[in-house]
Amino acid sequence: MSKEELKAYLELTFPTCKFENSIDFPLLIVEKESFFAIAKQLKEEPATNFDFLFCQTAVDYISHFEVVYHLTSTQYRHDLVVKVMLEDRENPVTESVYPLWKAAELYENEIFDLFGITFLNHPNLRRIMLGKDWPGYPLRKDYSDDFILTPQS
Amino acid sequence: MEAPNQLIPVEDAPGEFVINVGPQHPSTHGVLHLRIKLDGEQILDIEPHLGYIHRGIEKMSESLGYKQFIYLTSRMDYLSAHMNNQACSLIVEKGLQLEIPERAKVIRLLMIELQRLASHQLWWGSAGLDMGAVSPFFFAFREREQILEIFEETCGTRLTMNYITPGGVMNDLHPSFVKTVKALIKQFKVNIHEYDKLLTGNIIFQKRTQDVGVLSKELAISLGATGPVGRASGISCDVRKLHPYDGYEKLDFKEIVMHKGDSYTRYLVRIEEMKQSMHIIDQLIDNIPEGDFRVKTKAVIRLPEGEYYQRVETARGELGVYIVSDGNKSPYRIKYRTPNFSNLGVLQYIAKGSKIGDLVAIMATLDLIIPDIDR
């Protein structure tokens, strides 16, 4: 389906979700609670068949986090971006999509490591790059690495 | 809340033990630390530990300008340096809606395909070396040296070129570029048959790589494997064909897709890709259009607000650059979707159940570059 057709189809199927403008791909904003069900439907529905998760990342907009999923379909060759907003900065939690796309295992480990967002139902959530005793989460906007420059005595 | 930090538990059932491969090890191509649970010779589980060469490129780019952050990208997958630079240049040009001259596009493509050849040659040499055949390494570097010298003449450096920039390319081609490239391709076409006989047709090599590390198509799609790894398992994922850029739509070349998914197939896919690259260079080298090699851009670039995504095909798979811009001089968030990161995920699934000796064959044909994984 082309970008417009896809957008029309998704507006019909998921009336509760919002759309945003974007140059490249249709962009779907989804509530945290309904995200996993929607993701599952996006993958298993024969008309959309988003079976390839090619990028998953997180962005820190100072008031909230957003976890961004880039999906594509190897059958129809259409792409989609799905975003989930996480309001809670102290304790950001969302569901892992590992049961749907195994690629998520490493992506979510990286997000947990660098942002501190916890994923439920992940097979092996760990700090994959920085090591388990690194203080803070570097890619957050309020991260300060002064402790390296001025070590605590 | 701290999620439990699980490593493979070290309790030993009789016969099982956990060993570390790396981070310094001759056959992991870079600093990769794998913790492997073994039962005698058989691998039960693999857990990769990354971060030994994590430089924080994404965080650093948040404080650099749009013309500066490209310099960091050559150092991610340094064997596909031109492709990395091209991805960043294309995304900036997309944001500014800049049209680059034809000559620049053709020069970019030539450099890209030469880089692909050089990268596959290094892979071929080290695949032979990992399997124990020492001589292919020297033969592979014979061609790679010549390609690197071509790069040095035009781009100024051999490895981290920073030649492809937003607006076109940095300098014009060296006057002897066309002649040197033609001579190289002519000799390479003869040599590649020699290489086929040396390693591809060698029965010891075949026995060590056939039916080793089989990756099925469903698993490859679920794991997000792209590049030769994905194409060897039957996924048609060549970005040059699916989302063409910079003139690839006008060229005639085949996408190499095979279906068996074992190490030998991944090897064959790359050899065929080398031949296709030579075919592309043949089409371009005689028809380089005259004109400018770049357009002028402003000194300080500000991308309009919004999100952008650009894909290119590096030697190892699909590189994606995702920029979130808030209109300032630096990107608000930049994420590199690197092919090696997803291909590393494949390792855990295909190496379970094989022997330690097979792990080397699998790593050799997965062709991972660790700085690309860690960024």
Added chain:
Amino acid sequence: MLSGLMSPGLVVVSEALIVGLSMIMLVVLMAVAMIYMERKVAGFMQLRLGPMRVGFWGSMQAFADVLKLLLKECLTPNGADKLLFSLAPFIVLVVSFLALAPFSFAPGLQMWDLNIGVLYVSAVSSIGVIGILMAGWSSNNKYSLLGAMRSGAQIVSYELSAGLSIIAIVIMCGSLSIHDIILSQGDGWWIFKGHLPAMFAFVVFVIASTAELNRAPFDLAEAEQELTAGFHTEYSGMQFAMFFLAEYTNMFIVSMIGATVFLGGWMPFHVYGFEAFNNIMDYIPSVIWFFGKTFFILFLIMWFRWTFPRMRIDQLLKLEWKYLLPLSIINIVIAAFITIMGWHF
């Protein structure tokens, strides 16, 4: 001459000493020459020149390496079994030298003409496995042990095929004594006289010997790209030099056996009945013939190393037990049949 100077007992001892020492010197010089040859052959096969700086065209490189090894410190790892650790290199080296005794370099130039010469060589070189296992076990290193066990398994398996291939020629010749085997090739080398079984036996012999030497493509036990680094990981300095020397001596011995049994030893290339040609061939000294053939087989073994990738341990053992051994046994039966029927030349 010496009996004029001293008592008979002392004469025997001093003769043995002189002959033994000169043999050892010869072998050590050969080992040094082989190290140089290996590096040059490797270089030329890889489109480069090999050592060039030390001495004329790099000829003193091997001496420099030996000097470096001699001056290095011999470390014994913590917790290693000290006696076995020190003993292992000696055993391996002594066994290699012992196996040199029956070989004949030229008519009359033979240290000890045993009537079971070939069997003696085969038997004595098998003792070397003990040294290897000792080295691996006493190193107190998981990976050394693993490497030693793999090496041991490989050597013991491939000895069978190597032995059986030599027996094919022994059957055709009718004697185990090296002198007799060489003399019987006066009218043509066994590889030509024995046609099919002999050529097959030669191929099997070269393959099996390369495996016995733990050289590529069968060098999984000491490959750097694998996890284990072989039984001689923990050795350094003089002890490592001894292992190294023993490996090259073994290579030399294996080439000498091949040259003697299959290619005629010091016998020039004669064609049965073609007397004029034979007389011309006799002008070239026998020593040159002998060393020429030995270096030819050495070159083959070195050629393999730089051409083939290495095999996995299970593929290696499968090759021996499922293919080489049954085929060698069939080969012997055919050779015996041919001998009885007189169908060889």
